Every structure is written in structure tokens, then in C-alpha cells.
Amino acid sequence: MAFFRKWGNTWQFRISYVDPITNISKEKSKGGFKTKKEAQLAAHKREKELQNGFEQTGISLKTFLQEWLHEHKKDTIRRNTHDIHESNIRNHINPFFKNIALKDSTPLLYQRFLNSLHAAQYSKKTIEIVHGTMYNALNKAITLRKLKTNPC
Known part of the structure; x- marks a missing residue:
């Protein structure tokens, strides 16, 4: 589920999910969107990626x-x-x-x-x-x- 908030002049989303491998609750967030609609679209896309099991990590x-x-x-x-x-x-x-x-x-x-x-x-x-x-x-x-x- 995604949550949205206005942060200064931009919008931010935060997604909570459970990692299927470790069973640990995690959160992803991203900001800098000009409108709430842009944040919603980005959050929806990210949620879909997480449902499909795709998660980019910071691994080198x-x-x-x-x-x-x-x-x-x-x-x-x-x-x-x-x-x-x-x-x-x-x-x-x-x-x-x-x-x-x-x-x-x-x-x-x-x-x-x-x-x-x-x-x-x-x-x-x-x-x-x-x-x-x-x-x-x-x-x-x-x-x-x-x-x-x-x-x-």
C-alpha cells in the first residue's frame, strides 16, 4: 500500500511491503514529483515491480x-x-x-x-x-x- 505526502513543493510516496525471501517488512520511498498524480503513477509502477519480485539492490x-x-x-x-x-x-x-x-x-x-x-x-x-x-x-x-x- 502506498502513502503520499507533500514535502515542500514536491510530492513523495512511501510503499510498505514484506520481502518474500527474508519475511522482513521493508519500505521504499521516493520524492521529487511535481504533482500527486505523478507520485501515484510512480508508486503504482514500483508496487507492480515488487509484486513481480523485481527489486534493484545497491550491489556493485x-x-x-x-x-x-x-x-x-x-x-x-x-x-x-x-x-x-x-x-x-x-x-x-x-x-x-x-x-x-x-x-x-x-x-x-x-x-x-x-x-x-x-x-x-x-x-x-x-x-x-x-x-x-x-x-x-x-x-x-x-x-x-x-x-x-x-x-x-
């Missing part, structure tokens, strides 16, 4: 990639493939994206990453392999409902 891309590699890939791929993914993350992805949040990854930023690999004169095949690592990881983020779309 770096942390998510490590979790993806060790929790979702470790026993499902060959050792050599695991080593390639690990090397791509350590040598290419983490140095470029540093501590960016997973939810802040965008197609434009990802394209800049690919361009930086090209500018560093990596071969087309190497860039494709690094892209494969990133694409597969962020597809898993969609499956886990941490992202809506894959920026790759």
Missing part, C-alpha cells in the same frame, strides 16, 4: 560478477571456461567498471567498455569472449530480477 557489478561466477557457474562449466571467465572479470571488466552499481550499468557505458578494448588493440575474438562473459552474467541478473534489461 564487481560483487555480482563474483557471485555469478562462484555460485552459478562454478560446477556447471568446465574448469578452463571458469578460468577464462575469471580472467575476463579480473583483467578487463573490473578495471574498467571499478565500483559501479549493477543497476547503473547502461548500454552506452558498456559500448564505451567495448570501445576501450578495441582501442587497446585486443583482437576481435578476445573482445567477443569478454563480451560473452559479461552478457551471460547480466542475463543471469535478469533471471534473478536484479536488472530489467541486459545493457549488453
Whole structure:
């Protein structure tokens, strides 16, 4: 259920819900809307996302990639493939994206990453392999409902 209030010249909404995994009550709020109607629309959209199980967290891309590699890939791929993914993350992805949040990854930023690999004169095949690592990881983020779309 959403609650609305006027805060100065803008409107704010607050949503209360129970996290289905931890069974803990949580609240989400956002402000800065010019009208109450805008706040209501945004609250409705957010409630729908929460009902569908989608909740963006503040997890960093770096942390998510490590979790993806060790929790979702470790026993499902060959050792050599695991080593390639690990090397791509350590040598290419983490140095470029540093501590960016997973939810802040965008197609434009990802394209800049690919361009930086090209500018560093990596071969087309190497860039494709690094892209494969990133694409597969962020597809898993969609499956886990941490992202809506894959920026790759």
C-alpha cells in the first residue's frame, strides 16, 4: 500500500511491503514529483515491480560478477571456461567498471567498455569472449530480477 505526502513543493510516496525471501517488512520511498498524480503513477509502477519480485539492490557489478561466477557457474562449466571467465572479470571488466552499481550499468557505458578494448588493440575474438562473459552474467541478473534489461 502506498502513502503520499507533500514535502515542500514536491510530492513523495512511501510503499510498505514484506520481502518474500527474508519475511522482513521493508519500505521504499521516493520524492521529487511535481504533482500527486505523478507520485501515484510512480508508486503504482514500483508496487507492480515488487509484486513481480523485481527489486534493484545497491550491489556493485564487481560483487555480482563474483557471485555469478562462484555460485552459478562454478560446477556447471568446465574448469578452463571458469578460468577464462575469471580472467575476463579480473583483467578487463573490473578495471574498467571499478565500483559501479549493477543497476547503473547502461548500454552506452558498456559500448564505451567495448570501445576501450578495441582501442587497446585486443583482437576481435578476445573482445567477443569478454563480451560473452559479461552478457551471460547480466542475463543471469535478469533471471534473478536484479536488472530489467541486459545493457549488453
